[in-house]
Amino acid sequence: xxxxxxFIVIFGALVFFHELGHLIFAKRAGILCREFAIxxxxxxxxxxxxxxxxxxxLLPIGGFVRMAGExxxxxxxxxxxxxxxxxNDKNEVxxxxxxxxxxxxxxxxxxxxxxxxxxxxxxxGYVEGEDEELLQTFSINRKAVIIEDSVETLIAPYxxxxxxxTLPQRTMAIFAGPMMNFILAFxxxxxxxxxxxxxxxxxxxxxxxxxxxxxxxGLQQGDVVHSVDGxxxxxxxxxxxxxxxxxxxxxxxxxxxxxxxxxxPVTPALQEDEAGSRGVIGVYQPMEKSxxxxxxxxxxxxxxxxxxxxxxxxxILTGQFSxxxxxxxxxxxxxxxxxxxxxIYNLMKWAGILSINLGIMNLLPIxxxxxxxxxxxxxxxxxxxxxxxxxxxxxHFVGFALLMLLMIVVTWNDIQRFFL
Numbered sequence: 001x002x003x004x005x006x007f008i009v010i011f012g013a014l015v016f017f018h019e020l021g022h023l024i025f026a027k028r029a030g031i032l033c034r035e036f037a038i039x040x041x042x043x044x045x046x047x048x049x050x051x052x053x054x055x056x057x058l059l060p061i062g063g064f065v066r067m068a069g070e071x072x073x074x075x076x077x078x079x080x081x082x083x084x085x086x087x088n089d090k091n092e093v094x095x096x097x098x099x100x101x102x103x104x105x106x107x108x109x110x111x112x113x114x115x116x117x118x119x120x121x122x123x124x125g126y127v128e129g130e131d132e133e134l135l136q137t138f139s140i141n142r143k144a145v146i147i148e149d150s151v152e153t154l155i156a157p158y159x160x161x162x163x164x165x166t167l168p169q170r171t172m173a174i175f176a177g178p179m180m181n182f183i184l185a186f187x188x189x190x191x192x193x194x195x196x197x198x199x200x201x202x203x204x205x206x207x208x209x210x211x212x213x214x215x216x217x218g219l220q221q222g223d224v225v226h227s228v229d230g231x232x233x234x235x236x237x238x239x240x241x242x243x244x245x246x247x248x249x250x251x252x253x254x255x256x257x258x259x260x261x262x263x264x265p266v267t268p269a270l271q272e273d274e275a276g277s278r279g280v281i282g283v284y285q286p287m288e289k290s291x292x293x294x295x296x297x298x299x300x301x302x303x304x305x306x307x308x309x310x311x312x313x314x315x316i317l318t319g320q321f322s323x324x325x326x327x328x329x330x331x332x333x334x335x336x337x338x339x340x341x342x343x344i345y346n347l348m349k350w351a352g353i354l355s356i357n358l359g360i361m362n363l364l365p366i367x368x369x370x371x372x373x374x375x376x377x378x379x380x381x382x383x384x385x386x387x388x389x390x391x392x393x394x395x396h397f398v399g400f401a402l403l404m405l406l407m408i409v410v411t412w413n414d415i416q417r418f419f420l
Contacts, residue, residue: 003337010336010351011329012038014181014358015063021180022065022173023052029169032068032160034153039063051143051154060329061407067173069161075146077115077123084109085123085138092141093123098148110136117144118158163389171377174370181359182302188352190298196345197287198297201235204286205255212282217253217266219283224256236285243268247279305356313360330411367399 015038026033032051039057047054075098077083084097084107097104110125113135117123121140126133145152158164162173192198203225208215225233228242229251242251247270254263268279332354339350365375373396380386 003333003340006340006347007333007336010347010354011060011332013184013351014355015039017180017184017355018177018358018362019063019065021176021178022067025169025176026065026067026162026173029165029173030160031162031165031173032154032156033065034068035064035066037064037066067162068156069158069163075148077112077117079113081112082109082128083112083123083125087138088141090141092139092144094141094144095152096123096140096144096146098146100150103150104147110138117155118161121157163386167377167381171374174373174377177370178359178362181355181362182306185305185352185355185359186298186302188298188348188355189301190294192345192348192352193294193297194289194291197289198293199236199285200288201237202286202288203233203235203239206284206286208284209282212280213266213269214281214283217264217281219253219255219264219266219281220257222257223253225253226256227254228252243281244278247271247277249279301352302356305353306360309353309357309360330415366403368396368403369399372396372399 019036019038023033023036034051035053035055037055037057039059040061040063041057041059043055044058045056077096077098081098082101084095084101084104085093086095086097086104086107088094095104095107097107101107101109109128110123111128113124113126115123117140121142122137123140124135124137127136140155142155142157144155146155147153162170165173205214205219205221205223205225207221208219225239227233228239229246231238231242233239233242246268248267250265250267252263252265254261256262266281268281271278271280335350336347340347362369363371363374365371376387376392386392
């Protein structure tokens with residue numbers, strides 16, 4: 001159960017902050033955001049606040065912010081339609097009822113002659129039961145809603161649509177998602193450093209394992225090491241190098257313990273794994289806590305892991321990878337389960353790494369991802385005008401379909417690897 005909770009918290013946080021970036025900068029630009037969703041598929045939770053519906057959906061494969069104007073906008077009200085109009089106290093149209101008009105007995109029924117819900121905000125028509133030769137024009141409120149099948153949908157005047165905004169505003173609304181993932185990772189690393197501390201290069205012994213050679217020999221956490229096997233040391237790395245090269249060989253630690261000079265003989269154990277053979281004594285690197293250094297540490301960790309992920313991406317671009325190198329929700333769940341068993345701080349670090357990974361993946365110039373959309377914006381900046389929206393939409397649709405297909409393949413491969 002703890003793994004399930006950890007997975008939900010980590011997945012939810014990564015997607016939430018990513019989509020929150022889109023939401024914040026879209027709203028700052030004046031774009032109507034119709035929905036803020038975590039997950040895809042059927043809705044399991046819905047809450048509406050102001051103009052935005054906040055939802056949690058069943059399938060944990062991402063999230064989205066649905067901005068007005070990104071998709072074909074609303075229902076087109078064509079000449080000849082019979083619609084019902086409901087008015088506010090300023091005699092502006094507040095609700096346009098498309099069907100099931102019997103549920104709105106106070107609605108004024110008109111036969112539409114012309115309607116503009118984006119620019120001039122009016123609707124013209126002949127009112128049923130009145131002078132049918134008199135064409136009347138009604139102003140539409142900027143926050144009017146269209147009611148179809150008893151569902152209300154807010155209209156979006158053109159100045160509240162995504163396409164109406166400047167190129168920098170649209171770019172920032174899209175870039176803000178990945179940006180928030182890097183910020184989240186930075187904050188997570190800073191919190192780890194504040195709570196757990198951060199590694200220091202001082203020649204001091206950190207925490208000892210109960211079954212390690214250092215503990216058995218009598219060394220203690222906090223011992224300051226002056227020399228190892230006769231060689232002076234000034235950094236933690238110096239100590240590690242000597243230990244690694246001395247498996248099964250007794251070496252003397254000359255230490256300072258609370259002002260007392262001691263010499264303690266220790267025999268490093270032999271450890272063999274995929275990285276090779278080396279000596280170990282069961283001592284962790286010393287840690288220190290500093291608010292200012294924690295900020296530097298957070299930035300360094302974010303940079304280092306970003307660089308490492310790009311190195312891995314390089315192997316993908318050169319074809320040096322297999323399907324087993326990719327993970328979907330199932331693979332991430334298994335990795336969370338493994339890391340969770342090593343402690344909360346390792347789990348937090350893993351969440352930070354995943355957040356960087358999500359940010360980088362979304363910045364790749366792939367259709368349907370944020371990077372694909374940013375690529376189209378770059379082309380627009382060079383051309384001086386946007387590409388045809390219909391063609392761009394088709395590219396993103398095909399890209400999304402291929403991504404969903406890849407997700408299915410990766411998920412099935414994860415199930416086979418871990419459960420079959």
